[in-house]
Amino acid sequence: MSQMIKNRISGKIISVFFGQVINRNDCKKHTFLFLFMILTCHSYIHSQTKYLIKDKDGFDFILNVAVDGNTINGFTREKALLDYTSKFQFQLIKAASSLKHPEIIRFNAILTNDKFEGTYDYLFSSYKVIGNIERDSISYSLFKENGELYNTYKGETIIDYSKKDYGQIAEDIIKITEENIFDPQIIQSKKWKEVRTKMLSTASTASDDLEFQTGFFALVRNIGFSHYYIFKNITSLSKTSQKPSLEEINSNTVILKIGSFLEKVENIKPLLDTIQQKAYSNLIIDLRDNTGGNFKPASLIANFLTDKEFISGFFPNKNWYQEYDRLPDKQDIEKFCIIDGDSTNINSKYGFYISSKRNKNSFKGNVYFLVNKKTGSTAEALVIQANSGYRKITHRSLAFDRKVYALSGSKENIIKHRPVIICKYGNESPSRRQPLHTPYLR
Numbered sequence: 418m419s420q421m422i423k424n425r426i427s428g429k430i431i432s433v434f435f436g437q438v439i440n441r442n443d444c445k446k447h448t449f450l451f452l453f454m455i456l457t458c459h460s461y462i463h464s465q466t467k468y469l470i471k472d473k474d475g476f477d478f479i480l481n482v483a484v485d486g487n488t489i490n491g492f493t494r495e496k497a498l499l500d501y502t503s504k505f506q507f508q509l510i511k512a513a514s515s516l517k518h519p520e521i522i523r524f525n526a527i528l529t530n531d532k533f534e535g536t537y538d539y540l541f542s543s544y545k546v547i548g549n550i551e552r553d554s555i556s557y558s559l560f561k562e563n564g565e566l567y568n569t570y571k572g573e574t575i576i577d578y579s580k581k582d583y584g585q586i587a588e589d590i591i592k593i594t595e596e597n598i599f600d601p602q603i604i605q606s607k608k609w610k611e612v613r614t615k616m617l618s619t620a621s622t623a624s625d626d627l628e629f630q631t632g633f634f635a636l637v638r639n640i641g642f643s644h645y646y647i648f649k650n651i652t653s654l655s656k657t658s659q660k661p662s663l664e665e666i667n668s669n670t671v672i673l674k675i676g677s678f679l680e681k682v683e684n685i686k687p688l689l690d691t692i693q694q695k696a697y698s699n700l701i702i703d704l705r706d707n708t709g710g711n712f713k714p715a716s717l718i719a720n721f722l723t724d725k726e727f728i729s730g731f732f733p734n735k736n737w738y739q740e741y742d743r744l745p746d747k748q749d750i751e752k753f754c755i756i757d758g759d760s761t762n763i764n765s766k767y768g769f770y771i772s773s774k775r776n777k778n779s780f781k782g783n784v785y786f787l788v789n790k791k792t793g794s795t796a797e798a799l800v801i802q803a804n805s806g807y808r809k810i811t812h813r814s815l816a817f818d819r820k821v822y823a824l825s826g827s828k829e830n831i832i833k834h835r836p837v838i839i840c841k842y843g844n845e846s847p848s849r850r851q852p853l854h855t856p857y858l859r
Contacts, residue, residue, distance in 0.1 A: 468572035478627035587620035678710030709794025
């Protein structure tokens with residue numbers, strides 16, 4: 418610890434500073450430098466900086482970063498989630514899920530020089546974070562529990578940030594919705610009016626794009642209809658899903674992997690022909706991370722699996738609701754055009770419906786669906802319909818005469834254990850995710 422002993426000798430001040438004798442001018446200079454070091458070190462130890470994080474695949478956000486010694490903490494706007502739910506509801510969600518914080522993002526890490534490593538919580542998910550921080554920038558990568566890279570982020574210090582007019586964006590969303598929704602009963606419902614009011618009142622408090630998107634989904638989660646999203650305004654979409662593929666486990670079992678139903682039919686049909694030619698006994702259809710797509714490739718799969726005809730669902734348009742104050746049923750089938758895997762004509766006055774065809778050469782072995790929480794939309798509908806067929810809850814007739822399995826796990830578990838039906842669909846309510854039987858898979 419520095420000691421300064423001041424003595425007056427011959428009218429001058431001399432100082433002993435680390436054992437060195439200096440005059441008055443040098444004393445002032447050293448004192449200034451010493452105080453500057455204390456102030457700058459203190460500001461670094463207890464500094465907090467805002468960074469604008471750019472997400473090339475998602476929504477940009479503001480990350481507040483606080484450094485305290487060898488600890489670094491990062492977080493988005495504090496208690497932002499409480500703007501979209503009450504404290505009581507938040508505590509219920511927190512107790513029943515993996516949600517930990519009232520912030521959308523919060524991380525805690527150990528800082529060594531400019532490198533840091535720790536835990537990163539993003540809503541219901543947790544990751545290992547490894548990154549680097551400098552005065553004017555931050556970069557970090559997130560890793561899943563198995564060590565797989567999830568995403569990489571980069572950001573720069575915010576100097577001049579102009580927040581978007583989220584209030585106006587909310588008004589635009591409401592206007593587009595109310596002008597284009599087909600069923601007027603939805604717009605007139607109490608639930609929609611509550612969502613509308615809450616969206617307008619919370620929009621102005623959103624600090625960035627990610628918070629606005631998160632708040633939007635929190636409000637419309639139980640609105641009563643699906644495929645209601647907001648997307649980042651980009652000119653092109655990069656296709657990240659792998660091409661459909663076959664992987665033979667043995668002479669009796671094969672895995673058909675379909676990462677997306679945005680695939681063209683001609684990329685899937687040759688694989689189905691191979692399955693049919695080799696006469697496998699077990700077909701595992703891997704739809705993990707398949708978020709859906711078009712009806713035509715999904716209809717191709719459905720027709721491959723059944724020799725029965727059944728209706729998957731109706732898609733009525735605004736004309737239908739203007740003339741009929743109800744949902745359509747099989748008695749209205751003549752008013753709709755069909756999508757059955759070959760025909761994709763949807764230019765009907767009232768909309769269209771999806772149906773399977775009678776396929777005499779359908780697959781005769783056991784069918785297993787592999788799904789996870791990202792299996793959605795068209796892919797989810799295919800699995801639900803197949804499973805409903807086994808449970809004899811189809812619209813017109815029994816779709817599948819044999820066992821159809823919906824599994825959640827790895828292909829090794831499927832091969833090593835005798836699987837049973839596990840209805841685990843990521844986008845369904847918890848009450849509908851209960852297994853039909855006690856699974857052998859752990």
